[in-house]
Amino acid sequence: MCFPCAGDTLFGTLDTPDNGAPGKTGLLIVSGGNEIRIGAHRGMALLAQRLAARGIPVFRFDRRGIGESTGSNGGFLSSGPDIGGAAATFSAEAGIERLVAFGNCDAATALALFGSTAGIDRLILANPWIVEPTDDLPPAAAIRSRYVEKLKDPRELWRLVSGGVNIAKLAKGLTRVSLPRTEPNELALRLTTALSGWQDRATILLAGGDATAIAYRDAITRTGLTLPTVTRDTPSHSFAREGDAGWLEERIVEALGHG
Template sequence: MRTVTTFDCAGETLFGTLDTAAGETGLLIVSGGNEIRIGAHRGMALLAQRLAAHGVPVFRFDRRGIGDSTGENGGFRTSGPDIASAAAAFRALSGIERLVAFGNCDAATALALFGAEAAIETLILANPWLIEQDDALPPAAAIRARYAAKLRNPREWLRLLQGQVNLKNLFKGLNKVFHNVPKGSTPLATELLDALATWGGRATILLARRDNTALAFADAARAHQGTLQMLFCETDSHSFAHPQDAEWLEQQIVAALSRLPEAG
């Protein structure tokens, strides 16, 4: 059964959707960017429906200033109270004993930073956001990956020799690669990776292998002290929009939930 509810956050009214199920472990889905709780391509609503069929109660919500919810949209940096209020509403409505949270992009970053304050026990994070840049180019890690693939392709060498490559864009990309800030050293990257270290083995990282945001995260994570479990989906879709990507995402979440110890 799917029901719509409202709850309070700092004097504002937030809207949430609960997919009920018999399980004692619930999944809180936090939307990334300015997406409403239905998700890109209805992805989060469909995911919630499928997980509920596996016996997992799922709660989604619109943070302040997004979708049906009132208030001002302050971005992911201000979403800590929204996550905490949604977690409390989820517990009250469903009676779950344990709470796991899933988020994509800056919602993943917000959960790493603020999830503990909401008494969330375990995180499943997709393509965490750590990009801080002033230009319109992709992250340096994405540029490196793209150029590496091109160098392995004889057709790209032929295009270069035939003058079919935009040399201005090529040199801009190379300049960003060779003058990039040292890997993982941006303030947001350091803050995020330090926060993830406090979660220990209670955070699973899911990455779309050819997505720019995921490439930037993986690049920073490898340079950061500590060990993170990173699982890769062979896709370029940031929101896991392709049917096979959505199936992979569902399977990884179910697997992560199945690894949790018995509630007690």
């Protein structure tokens, strides 16, 4: 299925219930990073198939410059028209009355920023991207969390004293976490401002051991903003570890209001 967007052509996939009778609520999936609409490890395609089998229509698409879609890839901060076009196409094709959207990483951030303009009713945001990287190290909050966990593990302490740890990398990380906490960056400010308008209509899903999720949780805690948040004990950013896919599906079904 194709649809227009700012002079370009985007391609999408509509997964409909097997009985041919879509429910009144549909799920729009927005891919993160530069992933095509099947998602990492085909995760989004498989998720869409399972949800369709439960009576939920799902639409996935490639934004401009990604996969089959034409145009230039301007990144997630330029994806407002893409999300809007996909939302309108999905609503028209599936005849849904309530539109919920799901995205992981920078797709989650894009949905928070552009979802209202696109006419989306509710958001499910996984591991929202809130960091503007300055080097190859993870965010300070993620480094800090990782060190705390390592100090609880006798095996890690043994690696340190026996020379099994890269001292240069350790010193670099310690320098990062020892610096005073700075004010939120521009992206963090934009995201938290946008999220304040979704407080009753958004669910946050976090992978507990993921650096992006840890950075988001640290930044959002400092703002005082509270949103319904559910955390999965997994290090997988894309929820690809054993049991993650089923957990993610159930959390989405709950947010959609389906039994």
